[in-house]
Amino acid sequence: MTVPPSDALPKQYDPSEVEPRWLRFWLEQGLFHADAAAPMAPYAITLPPPNVTGSLHLGHALGGTIQDILIRWRRMQGANAMWLPGIDHASIGTQMLVERDLKRREGKTRHDLGRDAFLARVWQWKEKHGGRIIEQMKLLGFSLDYERERFTMDPGASAAVREVFVRLYEEGLIYRAHRLVNWCVDCHTGVSDLEVNNVEERGSLWTLIYPVVGSDQRIEVATTRPETMLGDTGVAVHPSDERYRDLIGKKVRLPLTDREIPIVADEFVDPAFGSGAVKVTPGHDFNDYECGLRCGLEVLSIIDLDGRLIAPAPEKYRGMTVAEARRRVVADLDEAGLLGEVKDYTVPVGRCERSGTVVEPLLSNQWWVRTAPLAEPAIRAVESGKTRFVPDLWTKTYMHWMSNIKDWNISRQLWWGHRIPAWYCDGCDHITVSREDPTACPGCGGAALRQDDDVLDTWFSSGLWPFSTLGWPAATRDLKTFYPNAVLVTAPDIIFFWVARMMMMGLHFTGKVPFRVVYLTPIVVDENGDKMSKVKGNGMDPLDVVHGATLAQLIEAADGHEEAIKYLKKHRPQGLQAFGADALRFTLAVMTTPGRSVRLSTDRIETCRNFINKVWNASRFALMNLGGTEARPDTAYEPDRFADLLARAASPAAAGLALVDRWILSRLQRAAGAVDEALGEFRFGEAANAIYHFMWDELCDRYIELAKAPLQSDDERRRFLTQGTLATVLELSLRLLHPFIPFASEEIWQKLPKPSALPASLMVTLYPQSESRLVDEQAEREMSLLLDVAAAIRTLRSTYSVPPSWKVPVEVRVPDDASRALVEQHRDIVEQSARATLTLSASGGAIPQSARQVVRADIEVVVPLQGLIDIDAERARIQKEIGRVDKEIAQVDKKLSNQKFVANAPAEVVDKERARLAEEASRRQKLVSALEALA
């Protein structure tokens, strides 16, 4: 009888107590820090810098978990693993947040404060609230090198931004131009194409009637934006459109104005759409702008930066918003009899991704990056495999965008961000772009210089992130060691925003790709497959999953969103349990499969939490059995002795390990091999599953059950070898598990008796790989047979509800001598596993009142069950089994009687089918005789 240690572990694993303790330990030991000068092969990942305004959401948790798995795995493999954290200043997002805060608290706008004072506010805000997300990441156990934390507006990053801007300018790849841009009247800045979300909305298609000058002809044009007609400078028709051929070159009188505008011919017009004539507003439409350029039309701006109408729109409309002007123009046209058909129409609308406001195409001065020359090397690098996308399907997305790339508007009319290093001279027209702030104009020598008011698109500095964080432009040791990164892990929605830009900038400025692999994570969605959103309330805050939250707390966090509160009351009536970081991490990992979203549910997290609890309890069991007995304290397990024994022996068998021990060691090698292979291919779900099933199905459900007897045994050697196997397999399993559930694995590992040569933390042990020395195919085959026999007995027990306490007598008939000898030799395994007493024979006849199960081809398990058996049920059961076998036989028979199959299929496959046929036939025969025996 073993004695539980006095400080017996609780039956349930409690992450809340464990997790903070080990986090502190790892940080104090400096285990997350990497030294660029260390001799090991580098393996570097740069964390996609979350926004300074951000708070941890499940997307971060997923990306971080995947990165941490990779980093911990490689670190345990002996790599110089470095994972660099950082924060993005998030120009527009942060500025808007602080502006809103300012408005709410003090009723002021940023203009009330002025630029410098406002920026001081933002910095203050950043110091106070920013970077909270990094602290949250610690709670998830992310082994980031926190000493290296960077910010995109650090002096280092800022210097890199300057350097890049100036160099690109000098190379002619950055230029300033007056052009039509996407303008958000709400954010009051231009935005790039990528920041505009095109959505289809219900609207109308108006037909306007323009009279042709000098005739009574009229020309009809269709539009979804009638107000822009005030800025029309032409009407376009297709050059080969017979209807309008004669009108080309003539003019129309633009209604509501005193202007006459030309009718021009342009290929872009689709003669089949509407009337085949298009009003052209070059000042407020991208298509029309291009058309205007081609046809030499005037460009009129009738909408200003606030989204209100201005001259040259007629006076009566000035000052109106776009929406007001639309209503007015339509009414006025109608009154003038110049409004044709109006019909409901689905219109594509561009909305600012930040504010949701409809974006106005407007003319303005902006800075641009000429992207085509930068894109070319970025395309080649992926074509040649220097950078690889995983899953591969994203390669096409990247290539398509890169090949059709447009120039990039990098200036933003904001204050928070990297100010554009360009100065305008009041004395002359000279523009100075410079690394240092200039004091005099190089053109005229004048000192009246004004720096450009605008800042750079946030993604400009993000694009430099993989190298700016490592000290570039200086040739630092960090840069040399950790650049290129091994892998970038990010969400697919920022391939264009970020990945593409890093590829272009990295290649242009370092000559190397920034990372060798881009791993795109799945999207996390809710249990119904819907995108998570704060408004809907269907999201989960990762920290709530870790620490738990009551319904009241969840509702409070919903910030008054009605829909969210409704959702929470329905789907989270009990709030959220405190699952712990490990459970969340394991859930995210196990659900990460290529090409599908992660549909997260509390059910799934619970399953993973239960798995951790299972591992915890298996460890409790081990610990209870690794101490000595009360009577013989000297029989406590000696890890070093076992390690030496196993290491010195040629094989586990030579070391004297029993079949079950050799079997579990061998199965562990398979699991390690599977995990290794899966992680190498970024198949996280597969890796997590391999460990899950090994530990649960094989280690816990089979090995531990079978180890109970030898652990109680008086045979000291037997006991010792079982202890050793159990402790060793568990210890190695914890290593396998560690990248996935770092906290629980460390906690258990620390408690486990283990060889003295091991380091002080599980996270710096060697990651297990499949060792061929420990693979034992014979043991696996033999165990498989024994377990099948035991399972057959259990099936019968269960079918007839044999009480667990009854050790049933079972006759096992094994015709094959070798197999019978095997079962005979290991009868204890079967007997223990099936709670039975075996009698072995080669064959036999009917036993009254018995149930029978056929194992494999010809092994019969016969259990006398007087009083319990239902003969009719038994007959039906066997009948059904025969039916199943018949189906198999028919299938195989069909194959084998097909001459083409026999001739063409590999001999191995044919043989396998023949063996299968023989097996099924034999099985059938046994089943039939079993049926007869019931008669």
Place this chain on the structure above:
RNA sequence: GGGUGGAUAGCUCAGCGGUAGAGCGCCGCCCUUACAAGGCGGUGGUCGCAGGUUCAAUCCCUGCUCCACCCACCA
């Protein structure tokens, strides 16, 4: 309009040329001293539809139907 992904057990999803798998659910039996957050057993699938390639197709190819997402200047 282009592009991509998906359709497999009641639900959510793995697998992806050679005997259909998991988790949850469901149905039995069991609080057997590691674990009831558990154990044992069981039920359950013409692998979206139609063709094709192959000795062999859930898996490869073509078309179709529905879902989801991305890109795009049809007023």
